[in-house]
Amino acid sequence: AQSVTQLGSHVSVSEGALVLLRCNYSSSVPPYLFWYVQYPNQGLQLLLKYTSAATLVKGINGFEAEFKKSETSFHLTKPSAHMSDAAEYFCAVARSGGYQKVTFGIGTKLQVIP
Amino acid sequence: GAVVSQHPSWVICKSGTSVKIECRSLDFQATTMFWYRQFPKQSLMLMATSNEGSKATYEQGVEKDKFLINHASLTLSTLTVTSAHPEDSSFYICSAAAGTGSGNTIYFGEGSWLTVV
Numbered sequence: 001a002q003s004v005t006q007l008g009s010h011v012s013v014s015e016g017a018l019v020l021l022r023c024n025y026s027s028s029v030p031p032y033l034f035w036y037v038q039y040p041n042q043g044l045q046l047l048l049k050y051t052s053a054a055t056l057v058k059g060i061n062g063f064e065a066e067f068k069k070s071e072t073s074f075h076l077t078k079p080s081a082h083m084s085d086a087a088e089y090f091c092a093v094a095r096s097g098g099y100q101k102v103t104f105g106i107g108t109k110l111q112v113i114p
Numbered sequence: 115g116a117v118v119s120q121h122p123s124w125v126i127c128k129s130g131t132s133v134k135i136e137c138r139s140l141d142f143q144a145t146t147m148f149w150y151r152q153f154p155k156q157s158l159m160l161m162a163t164s165n166e167g168s169k170a171t172y173e174q175g176v177e178k179d180k181f182l183i184n185h186a187s188l189t190l191s192t193l194t195v196t197s198a199h200p201e202d203s204s205f206y207i208c209s210a211a212a213g214t215g216s217g218n219t220i221y222f223g224e225g226s227w228l229t230v231v
Contacts, residue, residue: 036222043120043207043224044158090157094220102148102209102220106157 002027004091006105014113019063019078021108023091026072033074034092034102035065044090050074061085086112117141118210120223127198127230134194135226137164137208143188144210149181152205152225164191164208198230 007022025031035047048059055067065076074091091105117140127133137147145166150158162183163171170183180202182194191210195202207225 034220041227044209044222046219046221049219101160101163103160104157 002031002093002095002101002103004093004103004105006089006091006108008108009106010109010111012111012113013081015083016080019076019081019085019110021076021089021091021110023065023074023076023105024072025074025091025093027093027095029095032094033065033067034094035059035063035074035076036090036092036104037061038088038090038107040087047076047089081110081112083112083114086110118144118208118221118223120206120208120226122226123224124227125229127228129199129230130197132194132196133198133228134192135206135208135228137191137193137210137223139189139210139212139221142210142212144191144212145188147185147191147208147210148220149183149191149193150207150209152207158207161193166191195228198228200230203228203230 003026005024033050036044037047038044047063048057050057050067058064063078065074067074088107088109090107092102094102119138121136147164149161152158160173161176164183164185166185166188172178180196185191205225209220209222211220
């Protein structure tokens with residue numbers, strides 16, 4: 001069984017401030033972990049993924065996430081928020097070596113305040 | 115890069131009618147595609163796994179007779195919502211896996227908004 005928990009359904013940050021979106025996972029086998037972004041009325045876009053290589057993963061748009069096995073976490077960060085980062089972010093987990101099922105977190109809506 | 119395309123993006127249908135949504139992998143072959151639905155302000159819920167040339171695998175609680183899935187080729191899977199009702203109104207999104215092993219990446223379609231009136 002696998003699951004993800006995203007802490008905070010809504011996060012507000014000021015433009016230029018640090019973005020931190022939290023994700024904790026549960027998986028009975030080594031996981032693959034993902035962060036996706038969804039802009040209003042659009043589909044999902046992959047930000048970054050962890051697939052058992054480097055624990056610090058860099059993605060698009062300046063985002064990165066660090067896989068911490070001891071904390072079962074995969075938090076998403078960005079040093080400086082931009083207005084265009086306002087969107088909904090989903091953390092997801094899948095079994096390593098296969099993509100039979102991807103389980104999504106409930107999502108975190110990021111608001112960027114000018 | 116790999117692209118997954120869905121059609122239509124928006125569809126309105128009358129209650130009791132059926133509507134078909136297509137999911138295409140444009141530049142790669144996908145033996146497996148996945149169908150999700152997303153209710154407003156909620157996460158994506160996996161409905162079924164679509165397997166090329168065989169029957170789809172449905173998640174618990176998903177009515178297979180209502181949500182017909184056909185994966186006739188390596189680049190096309192279709193979801194047909196039969197006898198649609200207003201409660202079927204949702205955002206339906208498909209995904210497909212390109213590659214194998216650690217190089218595998220899942221690509222999502224743009225999604226299809228279904229409104230049943």
